[in-house]
Amino acid sequence: MxxxxxxxxxxxxxxxxxxxxxxxxxxxxxxxxxxxxxxxxxxxxxxxxxxxxxxxxxxxxxxxxxxxxxxxxxxxxxxxxxxxxxxxxxxxxxxxxxxxxxxxxxxxxxxxxxxxxxxxxxxxxxxxxxxxxxxxxxxxxxxxxxxxxxxxxxxxxxxxxxxxxxxxxxxxxxxxxxxxxxxxxxxxxxxxxxxxxxxxxxxxxxxxxxxxxxxxxxxVPPATLWLTDVAVTMSIDDASRKPGNRLRQLSSRELHDNGLYAFTAINAPRGLKERIYHVWEHNGRRVDRIPLDISGGREAGYRAWTHKRNFPGNPEGRWRVRVVTEAGQMIGMLRFDVTQ
Known part of the structure; x- marks a missing residue:
């Protein structure tokens, strides 16, 4: 009582x-x-x-x-x-x-x-x-x-x-x-x-x-996935898993000669394994969709990249690489321009 x-x-x-x-x-x-x-x-x-x-x-x-x-x-x-x-x-x-x-x-x-x-x-x-x-x-x-x-x-x-x-x-x-x-x-x-x-x-x-x-x-944003680093580059250091010079613009000759890397570091919860995609788009039209498997837990983000060499004959214009989940939710985006 x-x-x-x-x-x-x-x-x-x-x-x-x-x-x-x-x-x-x-x-x-x-x-x-x-x-x-x-x-x-x-x-x-x-x-x-x-x-x-x-x-x-x-x-x-x-x-x-x-x-x-x-x-x-x-x-x-x-x-x-x-x-x-x-x-x-x-x-x-x-x-x-x-x-x-x-x-x-x-x-x-x-x-x-x-x-x-x-x-x-x-x-x-x-x-x-x-x-x-x-x-x-x-x-x-x-x-x-x-x-x-x-x-x-x-x-x-x-x-x-x-x-x-x-x-x-x-x-x-x-x-x-x-x-x-x-x-x-x-x-x-x-x-x-x-x-x-x-x-x-x-x-x-x-x-x-x-x-x-x-x-x-x-x-709807993917609440627990976000980009900690992004880069468009012509080279990747495999040992340190770091991108080379970061580009915002390059010529069509450079693009065809060397190809291009889209580098992303993605923060994810510890223990989470997920498939994401780099969707390459040229002037608003999708030209490629490349899968990547990531694993969560690293404070600086899980570092992964795609290397694209097969570009159209006339690649000039605006390019973007959308980073999306398997459900279609966008994590982020990289942009670059290709000139003559």
Whole structure:
């Protein structure tokens, strides 16, 4: 009985402090999220622990009401609703500010990927600003659930490769399926009455959302893969695995005489093995797609390159080498020009 009363007092105290100093929750979510990213980047051994804590917090979030009723029924501890609301908000803040640095680094900003990362940034701002979060977002149930699903989708894209060493295509597919299942309650709100039409329409809507998510994967950055070094060069030092002189422009004669190397160093989570591609494009048209297998764990990135010698007869113009995953998500891009 004494323990129950003490816990009830602690819950009430926490609730009063949160109501009195609401900005502290936002500040804690921001600081802890950024600190988690720094720890994951610099200490690979902590990556699994932090990512697992993130997923556990989401499991609690999904089971919040059931757990609250169970605790109240079994122990008689009544958790104040304001405390639960702020814990939910803190999970959103912690998650968004943990993943945004990953996406900020991996986004190719001159591509459609910038739209996805900007959307995550807007979601993070909404989670920080109480009037927007509680007065605009929370009362609109379907928007709130969509916000919830988007945040979980991004968390899974970041956590699954770190914890389970899933490849980018596997992580994306698993994250998409979980996010679509979580979005089902928001789809149900469009059908206030149950009939045969709603039973057909809801699965079709869910499949449509999943299909749009899969087709839009080229707009989503690969959260845990990013380029640490890139170069277009005519030579590679095999012993040191370093590129020679870095080029932005060369003549067509030099290109045909020596060929060209596209060098990339890719940061990936420890233990992750992934196939990526160098897609060579001339004036916007794809001319080659060369596979590379990379392995994660090196702080400076896994160094790999492709050597292309077979160029068209008239190679003058703008060239680029897109570095993409097997799922089609772009990691980065190299550019160079060929003159006469």
């Amino acid at each position: 004494l323990l129950k009363s003490r816990l009830a007092g602690l819950f009430n105290l926490a609730s009063r402090l949160i109501l009195r100093y609401p900005g502290v929750v936002a500040l804690f979510g921001f600081c802890s999220g950024v600190a988690s990213f720094v720890l994951v980047e610099r200490h690979a051994g902590l990556a699994k622990v932090i990512a697992a804590v993130m997923l556990a917090s989401w499991l609690w979030l999904m089971l919040e009401n059931s757990l609250r009723r169970g605790v109240e029924r079994r122990f008689g501890w009544k958790v104040p609703p304001p405390l639960l609301r702020y814990v939910t908000q803190m999970v959103h803040q912690e998650s968004l500010f943990f993943i945004i640095p990953f996406f900020f680094i991996t986004t190719t900003w001159n591509s459609g990927q910038s739209a996805f990362t900007v959307l995550l940034g807007i979601a993070a701002l909404i989670s920080l600003i109480d009037p927007l979060y509680y007065q605009w977002l929370a009362p609109r149930r379907w928007i709130y659930l969509a916000f919830h699903a988007l945040t979980l989708f991004a968390v899974l894209l970041t956590a699954l490769p770190i914890i389970f060493h899933l490849s980018t295509p596997q992580s994306y597919l698993c994250s998409l399926i979980i996010a679509v299942l979580l979005a089902l309650p928001s789809l149900l709100s469009f059908f206030p009455e149950w009939n045969w039409k709603s039973l057909i329409a809801i699965p079709l809507l869910a499949l449509s959302v999943g299909l749009v998510g899969w087709l839009g994967r080229i707009w």
